[in-house]
Amino acid sequence: MAEATGYDLLLKGGRVICPSTGVDGVRDVAIKNGKVAAIEEAIIPSSAAEVINVAGKLVLPGLIDTHGHIYQYVTGRFGLDPDMVGVRSGVTTVVDQGGPSCMTLPGFRKFIAERSETNVLCFLSAYLVGGLEGHFYPNLYSPDGVDIEATTRSANANKDIVRGIKGHAEIGGFARWGIRVMEMAAEIARRVDLPLYVHFGQLWGLPESGANGEDADTILQRVIPLLKEGDVLAHPFTRHPGGFVNREGEVHHVIQAALDRGLKVDVGHGSHFSYRLARAALAAGVIPHTLGADMHGYNTQVPEIPVPAGTPEEHEDDENHPFKGQARFSLTQAMSSMMTLGLPLEQVVPMVTSNPAKMLGMSDTLGALAVGRSADVSVLDDVRGRFILRDNEDHRVVAERLLQPAFCLRAGKRFDADSPILPQAIAA
Structure with missing residues (x-):
């Protein structure tokens, strides 16, 4: 258990992109009591009760x-x-x-x-x-x-x-x-x-x-x-x-x-x-x-x-x-x-x-990763390769980069991306 002054969760080593704050780079994101507590280049893992390694993933505002x-x-x-x-x-x-x-x-x-x-x-x-x-x-x-x-x-x-x-x-x-x-x-x-x-x-x-x-x-x-x-x-x-x-x-x-x-x-x-x-x-x-x-x-x-x-x-x-x-x-x-x-x-x-x-007129509460905000965070896999995408005219294109959800935090609570409606990657 982390100390009372520590964090509940640490997302470590992901690429954080937040257009609202201008952040785009590898950062650690700490969560406490359902809110974003810190966004820094490096946060000591022992300061959090739980650490999730998100290296190579995208960490975005929810x-x-x-x-x-x-x-x-x-x-x-x-x-x-x-x-x-x-x-x-x-x-x-x-x-x-x-x-x-x-x-x-x-x-x-x-x-x-x-x-x-x-x-x-x-x-x-x-x-x-x-x-x-x-x-x-x-x-x-x-x-x-x-x-x-x-x-x-x-x-x-x-x-x-x-x-x-x-x-x-x-x-x-x-x-x-x-x-x-x-x-x-x-x-x-x-x-x-x-x-x-x-x-x-x-x-x-x-x-x-x-x-x-x-x-x-x-x-x-x-x-x-x-x-x-x-x-x-x-x-x-x-x-x-x-x-x-x-x-x-x-x-x-x-x-x-x-x-x-x-x-x-x-x-x-x-x-x-x-x-x-x-x-x-x-x-x-x-x-x-x-x-x-x-x-x-x-x-x-x-x-x-x-x-x-x-x-x-x-x-x-x-x-x-x-x-x-x-x-x-x-x-x-x-x-x-x-x-x-x-x-x-x-x-x-x-x-x-x-x-x-x-x-939505809600820029003060949604759409940003910032200290003090509700910890709404989406973590995506950024997969490289060759993948077939199809549109509604049955036209197919080859994508060399495919974004797939890994998990998200909603007010600090974790949810895995296990929805049965998510499409499966199709290799070209």
Whole structure:
């Protein structure tokens, strides 16, 4: 046992990267009473009750996944166990994107946020029904399903866990209802003074471009003027119509102007990610600010929740729904994809630490390794070799560097990266 003045845990010899504090080098990190007690070039091992040798590993501020679907059961087959996505995948904070609504937020707080080992936050759905399986029941997402006053009240009363609003700008909704639902979502976000996170790319299937005179390639230029500084454009590398890259393979001209006036970009990997379109967007200067995994029950290859009684049988195997053909992935593998596309590690780490903390308005508590802060730490293996990564168009690339979670500390408590949804390395 260490003396009363000693540390509970010492992470020894890892490469510490903390964009917020500017640290990048081999350091020892000491933990005491669930907080970071010291970060130094060398700390005597005998000063700690437990020492973990992390030489050769990356020691990062606790990873923040900006795009999760963790309202388990309530959101049908979308919702995953929050700790499977979070601490058991090496991630200490997960933001549920649009699972809870003003109607269902109390249950999210009670049964998800309060019971999880992972630090759980959310972007509140602009829709009363929240993140149900909308590709089955799109009529739930019409303007009649939005209550600006009720959602505003709910968000304002729960800002400890509600850190933004979620809206959808996609061709299925536009062809049915036009831009009205996006106008309502933007109004909610303005009233509560929180960022609006906007899904781009087809989501609810038919109707497609051309229905009711709508063109997927015009959605971005119509939605962006509704948005304010700090709002988030999601899925820049989507393979679906209505994303950053139009049908001619060109990045929309409105994107750069949007970035110049303070809008942000979140990768939202999920079932949307395309290496082909990512290369086009990156070449045009679209560098993501944040990186969310967007894992859910349709794209993690774990046993699905049974289809509820009364659900039309064809929904089970609907070949038209947008989540078919996905590759298996994780937040750390999404980081690896960014590096394979040419972004250096030093540019990718802020996307999952300091940048999302700023997006959430929580830079004072999240996204940094600093003495006195809660000991949220992610330890990753930085594996060198040749590995095959596959996107959702079944395009394959060879990565020479693969980041894999080893374990994390959440408020000083250790969790091994043993989640069954983590992808396995495939040698090239």
